[in-house]
Amino acid sequence: xxxxxxxxxxxxxxxxxxxxxxxxxxxxxxxxxxxxxxxxxxxxxxxxxxxxxxxxxxxxxxxxxxxxxxxxxxxxxxxxxxxxxxxxxxxxxxxxxxxxxxxxxxxxxxxxxxxxxxxxxxxxxxxxxxxxxxxxxxxxxxxxxxxxxxxxxxxxxxxxxxxxxxxxxxxxxxxxxxxxxxxxxxxxxxxxxxxxxxxxxxxxxxxxxxxxxxxxxxxxxxxxxxxxxxxxxxxxxxxxxxxxxxxxxxx
Amino acid sequence: xxxxxxxxxxxxxxxxxxxxxxxxxxxxxxxxxxxxxxxxxxxxxxxxxxxxxxxxxxxxxxxxxxxxxxxxxxxxxxxxxxxxxxxxxxxxxx
Numbered sequence: 001x002x003x004x005x006x007x008x009x010x011x012x013x014x015x016x017x018x019x020x021x022x023x024x025x026x027x028x029x030x031x032x033x034x035x036x037x038x039x040x041x042x043x044x045x046x047x048x049x050x051x052x053x054x055x056x057x058x059x060x061x062x063x064x065x066x067x068x069x070x071x072x073x074x075x076x077x078x079x080x081x082x083x084x085x086x087x088x089x090x091x092x093x094x095x096x097x098x099x100x101x102x103x104x105x106x107x108x109x110x111x112x113x114x115x116x117x118x119x120x121x122x123x124x125x126x127x128x129x130x131x132x133x134x135x136x137x138x139x140x141x142x143x144x145x146x147x148x149x150x151x152x153x154x155x156x157x158x159x160x161x162x163x164x165x166x167x168x169x170x171x172x173x174x175x176x177x178x179x180x181x182x183x184x185x186x187x188x189x190x191x192x193x194x195x196x197x198x199x200x201x202x203x204x205x206x207x208x209x210x211x212x213x214x215x216x217x218x219x220x221x222x223x224x225x226x227x228x229x230x231x232x233x234x235x236x237x238x239x240x241x242x243x244x245x246x247x248x249x250x251x
Numbered sequence: 252x253x254x255x256x257x258x259x260x261x262x263x264x265x266x267x268x269x270x271x272x273x274x275x276x277x278x279x280x281x282x283x284x285x286x287x288x289x290x291x292x293x294x295x296x297x298x299x300x301x302x303x304x305x306x307x308x309x310x311x312x313x314x315x316x317x318x319x320x321x322x323x324x325x326x327x328x329x330x331x332x333x334x335x336x337x338x339x340x341x342x343x344x345x
């Protein structure tokens with residue numbers, strides 16, 4: 001492959017959307033009520049739509065007659081480059097919202113910066129995605145405020161969820177070798193630059209939601225290098241089942 | 252959920268120049284959530300350019316038992332209906 005770094009860069013962006021979409025898809029029919037159920041699966045569909053565009057591009061870069069489905073469905077666990085945050089289980093609605101919001105703020109910053117990419121395809125995907133991502137952030141942020149500043153029980157659960165996911169946030173700003181190269185060429189984005197504004201925005205909203213900003217001494221990471229938590233294998237088993245069992249099937 | 256959220260009626264204007272039409276109803280804790288839910292349930296596929304939500308309890312509805320006195324007197328008075336002219340094809344949404 002001619003441009004290995006670009007390929008890896010595209011997957012690094014795309015896999016977050018695929019795995020988070022898969023997690024949200026698990027909630028289809030299990031949301032707390034009809035309206036929220038539809039909202040969460042809408043977000044999942046937005047993410048799948050975005051990830052499809054990236055995978056089509058990645059398949060083109062890979063060549064050899066590969067398709068978006070090969071890229072999405074037939075890689076091994078170590079070849080998925082999503083952050084650990086998005087693969088964490090749904091546990092309860094507060095967890096779903098915390099995970100979503102902590103990702104959405106980052107995702108919105110990433111898409112905003114990617115609009116200026118020298119790579120036309122990536123800039124075009126960012127332009128298409130940004131309205132969706134902006135809505136995701138509004139949805140998850142509103143719920144975070146509602147639950148944080150809601151009843152005593154919802155406050156407690158929301159704080160527990162934020163505390164639980166906080167250790168996964170730092171990885172969002174790590175740069176892989178390919179990320180560094182692509183950022184230097186003006187194709188990718190130097191995500192380490194948003195770190196400060198990310199924590200500022202999240203902390204402001206947590207304060208508004210009467211929640212405490214966790215003071216975390218250590219962070220968990222590894223997903224960007226393909227070293228995942230134990231949950232990832234289960235996600236892929238379900239995600240890849242049809243293609244593994246009936247190779248090349250379509251519907 | 253033990254406590255049900257109140258019911259809201261959703262009105263959507265499908266494009267500029269048209270009036271809002273009733274699309275359906277949904278549950279939400281407050282107006283802001285009702286708007287977001289309406290967006291997710293009814294307008295995700297670009298069905299609209301504007302949404303109104305109103306809590307269902309604020310709508311006063313006519314009683315079906317009164318249908319006779321409210322609606323039927325007009326039926327035998329054709330002159331009350333603007334049907335005595337041809338509508339040009341170009342006029343839509345009538």
